[in-house]
Amino acid sequence: MNNYEQKLHDVISYAFREQASDIHLASERFPMMRVSGELIQIPNLEALSLDDVVSILAVMVSNHDKIEDVLLKRREELDFAYEFDHSIRLRGSAYFQQGRLSVALRVIPKVKTFEELQLPSILKDFTRIKQGFFLIVGPVGQGKSTTMAAMIDLINQERREHIITIEQPIEYVFQESKSIIDQREVGLDTGSFESALKSAFRQDANVIMIGEMRDSETIAAAVTAAETGHFVISTLHTNNASQTIDRIIDSFPGDQQEQIRTQLANSLTGILSQRLIPKVSGGLVPAFELLVNTKAVANLIREGRTHEIDILIETGREHGMIDMSYSLATLVQQGQISVDNAKRYAFNEKSLSSIL
Numbered sequence: 505m506n507n508y509e510q511k512l513h514d515v516i517s518y519a520f521r522e523q524a525s526d527i528h529l530a531s532e533r534f535p536m537m538r539v540s541g542e543l544i545q546i547p548n549l550e551a552l553s554l555d556d557v558v559s560i561l562a563v564m565v566s567n568h569d570k571i572e573d574v575l576l577k578r579r580e581e582l583d584f585a586y587e588f589d590h591s592i593r594l595r596g597s598a599y600f601q602q603g604r605l606s607v608a609l610r611v612i613p614k615v616k617t618f619e620e621l622q623l624p625s626i627l628k629d630f631t632r633i634k635q636g637f638f639l640i641v642g643p644v645g646q647g648k649s650t651t652m653a654a655m656i657d658l659i660n661q662e663r664r665e666h667i668i669t670i671e672q673p674i675e676y677v678f679q680e681s682k683s684i685i686d687q688r689e690v691g692l693d694t695g696s697f698e699s700a701l702k703s704a705f706r707q708d709a710n711v712i713m714i715g716e717m718r719d720s721e722t723i724a725a726a727v728t729a730a731e732t733g734h735f736v737i738s739t740l741h742t743n744n745a746s747q748t749i750d751r752i753i754d755s756f757p758g759d760q761q762e763q764i765r766t767q768l769a770n771s772l773t774g775i776l777s778q779r780l781i782p783k784v785s786g787g788l789v790p791a792f793e794l795l796v797n798t799k800a801v802a803n804l805i806r807e808g809r810t811h812e813i814d815i816l817i818e819t820g821r822e823h824g825m826i827d828m829s830y831s832l833a834t835l836v837q838q839g840q841i842s843v844d845n846a847k848r849y850a851f852n853e854k855s856l857s858s859i860l
Contacts, residue, residue: 506558507536507696508559508562508563510565511549511556511560511725512564512624513588513589513607513690513742514549515527515529515546515549515835516533516588516589516609517545518537518546518547518591518593519553519611520536520592520611520757521786522537522539523539523540524537524538524611525538525539525610525611525645526538526608526609526610526645527546527594527608527609527610527611528543528606528607528608528609529552529557529560529606529607529609530552530557530601530604530605530606530607531553531554531556531604531605531606532551532552532553532554532603533551533552533606534546534549534550534551534552535549535552538603538645538818539780540786540787540788541780541782541788547837550711554604554605554726557605557606557607558571558576558605559837560607561605561607562573563588564584564594564596564630565584565586565596565598566612570582571598575598575599575600575605579600580601580762581597581599582597582598582599582633583595583596583597583672583673583691584596584597584598584673585611585612585673585674585675585774586690590853591612592611592675593610593612593675593676594609594610594611594612595609595610595612595673595675596608596609596610597674600668604697604830605788610802612649612675614676615653615654615657615676616650616653616654617654617657617722618654618658620633620697621647621650621654621790622633622789622790623651623654623790623813624792624794624826626663626794626824626826627651627776627794628658628718629824630773630774631655631657631658631659631662632662632663633735634710634733634735635730635733635735636728636730636735636736636771636772636773637730637736637737637738637768637771637772637773638655638674638735638737638738638772638773638774639736639737639738639739639740639746639748639772639774639775639776640652640737640739640776640777640778641740641741641743641744641748641775641776642741642742642778642779643737643741643743643778643779644741645659645780646778646779646780647778647780647790648739648778649675649676649715649739650676651776651778652713652737652738652739653675653676653678655681655737656669656676656678656685656713656737658682659711659735659832660678660680660681660682660683660685661681661682662682663682663683663710664682664683665682665683665684665710665711666683666684666686666708666709666710666711667683667684667686667709667710667711667712667713667716668685668686668687668688668704668706668707668709668711668712668713669685669686669687669688669698669712669713669714670688670690670694670697670700670701670712670713670714670715671687671688671690671713671714671715671724672689672691672715672716673688673689673691673699674689675715675807680817683711686707688700696714696722696759696760697714697717697719697722697725698719698721698722699833701714701722701725701729704729705729705732709734710734710735711735711736712726712729712734712735712736712737713736713737713738714726714736714737714738714739715738715739716738716739716740716741717738717739717740718744719755720755723752723755723756723764724756724764726738727764727767727768727771728767729766730771730772731770731771740752742777743748743777743851744777744793744814744828744851745775745777745793745795745813745814745817746810746811746813746814748775748777749768749772749775749805749810749813750810750836752764752768753765753768765808766806766808767804768805769797769802769803769805769806770802772797772802772805773796773797774794774795774796774797775794776792776793776794776795777792777793777794777828778790778791778792779792779828781832781835781841781845781846781850782841782845783840784839784840784841784842785840785843789835789840789841790832790847791828791831791832791841792826792828793817793826793827793828793831793851794817794824794825794826795813795816795817795818795825796823796824796825798816798820798823800816801816804816812852813859814852818855819832827855828849828850828851828852829851829852829855829856829859830859832846832849832850832856833846833856833859833860836860843860846860
């Protein structure tokens with residue numbers, strides 16, 4: 505093990521022991537990690553030089569030409585995955601800021617169960633759907649990929665299906681159980697999310713997992729896949745269900761929006777928005793909003809009345825819907841989170857206060 509392999513080993517080992525979610529390495533900066541949502545310095549390590557960061561990056565990225573050409577010459581971002589010690593997987597992004605090289609690493613733990621993640625049990629019903637479109641939304645770092653992996657793994661444990669994942673890069677690596685699973689990495693196994701999605705139509709896929717929907721072409725292909733007999737699950741960086749629907753529709757030109765409204769109303773099964781809230785006792789606990797696409801919801805989508813969806817969520821508990829204010833209030837009443845943090849993460853503070 506050379507000096508830089510040892511440095512990387514020390515950083516990752518310490519961060520993993522401290523249950524860090526992220527690691528930050530940058531030239532002219534001390535190594536940092538994020539624990540329970542807070543950034544803290546990794547102790548007993550010196551500030552890194554540019555050569556240090558490049559050399560550590562070279563340990564994680566086997567294609568050194570890509571580091572030289574894409575990152576150092578063209579100054580483009582470089583996304584990658586790295587497996588440490590055959591047990592810890594990390595998703596990485598290398599980039600420049602103010603002329604300094606930085607690397608952000610997300611620690612990807614093993615796929616967890618619904619119970620370990622404290623996910624609402626109704627989500628299991630969605631994993632048993634044969635056809636439709638399910639979305640997990642929220643800001644960066646709120647556990648979207650982790651929840652999506654748990655749903656895919658439950659399908660893998662319960663059903664004999666062909667599951668195709670399309671990611672950039674691949675995060676969780678699944679162990680086949682009842683299903684067969686093909687994991688495709690954009691840039692390595694396929695040219696784009698859109699082309700991989702269209703190819704899946706010819707690959708006898710039952711379930712398609714899209715790491716992230718980044719453009720209207722990918723969204724259009726995903727909705728079409730959901731309409732044509734596939735169960736499609738993906739993520740978006742949106743705040744809640746109503747905003748997600750608006751974002752999807754607004755990503756299309758005006759003359760196409762009516763069509764996508766109709767397609768979305770017909771194919772959508774549900775939207776889960778989640779937040780990871782700091783616990784009173786330390787660590788994080790999830791809170792949720794869940795939209796279930798009932799006939800009433802589908803009608804609002806078709807008619808462009810998405811601003812009324814929030815009301816249906818608040819009053820739709822009998823249909824399995826979960827209101828974020830109710831979810832947060834329950835955590836407060838259980839003594840798991842503080843009132844201040846509940847208000848900080850609430851979509852509607854007035855609604856939350858009325859429940860508390």
